[in-house]
Amino acid sequence: MSMGWQDVRDEALRRIRSRAWEPGALIPNEADLAQELGCARATVNRALRALAEEGWLDRRRKAGTRVTLAPQRRAQLAIPLIRQQIEARGQSFGHRILIRTAEPMPPHVLALFDLPAPGPAAMRVQTLYLADDRAFALEDRWVNLDAVPSFAGADLDALCPNEWLVRHAPFAHGTLDYSAVPASAEEAAQLGCAPGAPLMILERRTYGPAAPVTYMRLAHAPGHRLRLEI
Amino acid sequence: MSMGWQDVRDEALRRIRSRAWEPGALIPNEADLAQELGCARATVNRALRALAEEGWLDRRRKAGTRVTLAPQRRAQLAIPLIRQQIEARGQSFGHRILIRTAEPMPPHVLALFDLPAPGPAAMRVQTLYLADDRAFALEDRWVNLDAVPSFAGADLDALCPNEWLVRHAPFAHGTLDYSAVPASAEEAAQLGCAPGAPLMILERRTYGPAAPVTYMRLAHAPGHRLRLEI
DNA sequence: TAGTGGTCTAGACCACGGC
DNA sequence: CCGTGGTCTAGACCACTAG
Numbered sequence A, B: 001m002s003m004g005w006q007d008v009r010d011e012a013l014r015r016i017r018s019r020a021w022e023p024g025a026l027i028p029n030e031a032d033l034a035q036e037l038g039c040a041r042a043t044v045n046r047a048l049r050a051l052a053e054e055g056w057l058d059r060r061r062k063a064g065t066r067v068t069l070a071p072q073r074r075a076q077l078a079i080p081l082i083r084q085q086i087e088a089r090g091q092s093f094g095h096r097i098l099i100r101t102a103e104p105m106p107p108h109v110l111a112l113f114d115l116p117a118p119g120p121a122a123m124r125v126q127t128l129y130l131a132d133d134r135a136f137a138l139e140d141r142w143v144n145l146d147a148v149p150s151f152a153g154a155d156l157d158a159l160c161p162n163e164w165l166v167r168h169a170p171f172a173h174g175t176l177d178y179s180a181v182p183a184s185a186e187e188a189a190q191l192g193c194a195p196g197a198p199l200m201i202l203e204r205r206t207y208g209p210a211a212p213v214t215y216m217r218l219a220h221a222p223g224h225r226l227r228l229e230i
Numbered sequence C: 001t002a003g004t005g006g007t008c009t010a011g012a013c014c015a016c017g018g019c
Numbered sequence D: 001c002c003g004t005g006g007t008c009t010a011g012a013c014c015a016c017t018a019g
Helices: A006-015 A030-037 A040-052 A082-088 A108-113 A149-153 A162-170 A184-192 B006-019 B030-037 B041-053 B082-088 B109-111 B148-152 B163-166 B184-190
Strands: A057-060 A064-067 A076-079 A093-102 A122-131 A132-142 A172-181 A198-207 A210-220 A225-229 B057-060 B064-067 B074-078 B093-101 B123-131 B135-146 B173-182 B198-207 B213-218 B224-230
Touching: A006 A030, A030 A040, A040 A057, A040 B163, A082 A093, A082 A122, A082 A132, A082 A162, A093 B109, A122 A162, A122 B163, A132 A184, A149 A162, A172 B173, A198 B198, A225 B184, B006 B030, B006 B041, B030 B041, B041 B057, B082 B093, B082 B123, B082 B163, B082 B184, B109 B213, B123 B163, B135 B163, B135 B184
Parallel strands: none
Antiparallel strands: A057 A064, A076 A225, A076 B074, A093 A122, A122 A132, A132 A210, A172 A198, A172 B198, A172 B224, A198 A210, A198 B173, A225 B173, B057 B064, B074 B224, B093 B123, B123 B135, B135 B213, B173 B198, B198 B213
C-alpha cells in the first residue's frame, strides 16, 4: 500500500466526488480507514483534517465524520500591495502624495470605528498611485497617531503609505468593503475619467492588537477588476 | 511546561509580533524549539506549519524557517448562495426566470473558456433575484449541456439556477471577477435604477473536473457591498 | 554532503458529546 | 458510559537544497 497523507486525501476526495461517500453520509472512522488503507491513524487524521479545512467534511468527536451537504467553498483573495498589483502587470509603479495634514478623523470614519468624537490624534494622507505614469487609484487615508505615533514623521515620498504601514504597523485584523459608486468631480479629475463614471471603491478598516490603526478609501480608475480564485 | 501546538503557535506569533523574531530573520530550528519549549518536535512542526499556512513564516528544507518579510495576509470570502446572502439580512428570498432558451454560448463567453466556435450545446437562463420582492440582482448564465446534461430538464422555478447547480454539478475550480460598470438600459429596467448607474458586476467561470460548466454574469442592484474579513 | 523541514509510525491519553 | 476525533510523544527515515 504505502499511502502518504496526500494519497489518503486524494482517495477520500475521489470517494466524495464519485458519491461512493454520499453527501451527508457518515464515513468510516479513522481507525478503520487506517487499516483499510494500510497506514497509521495519524496519517488518516492528517488527510481528513485537510479535507475538513477545505470544507469537504464535517468532523465531530463521537459523532464521526460526514460528507458536507452543501460544500461551502471559500474564495481566497491575496491582498497584495498596490506596488505588487501594478508590477505584476508589467507596469512601473509610482505614487504622489497630494495631501498630508494633521486632521482629525471625520464623523463618518469615527462612526465606522465606533469611536466617540473628537477621536484620536490623526493624520490624513491623500495619495495618487500611478501605473506607467497613468492614474491607477486615488487613496484617502486617516491614520490613528495614538496607535502609530511614528507615522507622523514617515518619509512617504520614499515609501508610499500602503507599504509604510505594512512594514511598521503590524495589524491584527480588519475588513475590506468593495462597492461601485459614481466618480466625484475630484476623483474624475485625478483619475482622468468622466464625473459619474463607475468606480470600484475599496474601503479598508485596519485594527491593531488593541486600537484602530487606519481607515482607507481607495478609488480605482475605471476598468479595474478584482479577481478571486476558487 | 506542557505546551500544546496551539500554545507553541501563540508563543511563536508573540515573538513575531513583538519583533523578538525580526522580519526576514531565521528562527531556531524545530529541534531546538522543541527542547526550549519542552515538547516534541512534531508539536513544534504542527505549530510552525500552521503559521506558515497563514503567511507568517517561510519554511524551506535545509534553509530553515524565516519570518515573512511582507506578511501577505489573505482575505477569505465565503461564497454563499444568493438565498443565504438575502436571508442573512432578514429579507425574504425570491427569484423569477426571465429567459430560458437553448442557445449557444456567445463568442465572448467561448473566448473566456478558450473554446473554439461554435462551442458545446448550451442553455441560457436569465434570472432576477428578489429580496423582499425588490430586485436584488440580475443574472445571465450559460450552462454547458455536455458537462451537465440534466440541466436541460431542471425545474428552475422550484430551485434557482444558482442552487440547482451547486447541488447537481460538483465543480473543481473557477474564478470570480468583480467590476464596476454602468447599468445598461435592460439592467436599469430590471433592477429599477437609472441607466448608467454604477453596478457591481460579478462574473463567474466554473469548471468541472474536465470541462467548463457555466459562465455567469450577475449585476447587483445599486448599493451592493462586498465584504471580506482579514 | 550535511542540515533542515516533511512525514510516517505505534502507542498513548484526553476531551467532547451522543446515548 | 464509551466511541470518536484531537493531540502528544519518541523515534525513525526521507526529500530537498544551500553551501
